[in-house]
Amino acid sequence: MSTMAKGAAAAHLNSPGVVRRFYTVIVFVLLTSLDNTAIGLVPPLISPISDGFGVPESAIGLVVGSAYLVAAFSAVGWAYLGDRHGRRWILVVGTLVWTAGTGATGAADGYLVFFLSK
DSSP: OOHHHHHHHHHHHTSHHHHHHHHHHHHHHHHHHHHHHHHHHSGGGHHHHHHHHTOOHHHHHHHHHHHHHHHHHHHHHHHHHHHHHOHHHHHHHHHHHHHHHHHHHHHOOSHHHHHHHO
16 A cells, blocks of 8 residues: 555544544444343343332333333334434434433332333
8 A cells, every 4th residue: 555545544534524423333332232221121120129119010011011112113203203304413302311211210219200201
């Protein structure tokens, strides 16, 4: 590879577009990892959570099942909005909604708050 070609390749890797794409990928990988962790956290803890809220285990199972269904059906709406209004702001709003719901789930002091925030 010639010196000129090496310089062009190095300049391309240092361009703001490449850095921004790399940053975007890293952010999405981290958010996806956190989301998968949050999704997988409740099912193994159904017994302690049900004991803490004083409800049967089936009530916590209802929360988990409902959360999966809401996520599946709302994904269609988020995708539609992303196509109509641009993905950047939909992703920001979706991330903020997810963050608020996850935080409220962790801070829930009763079953109703847990159900609504999950």
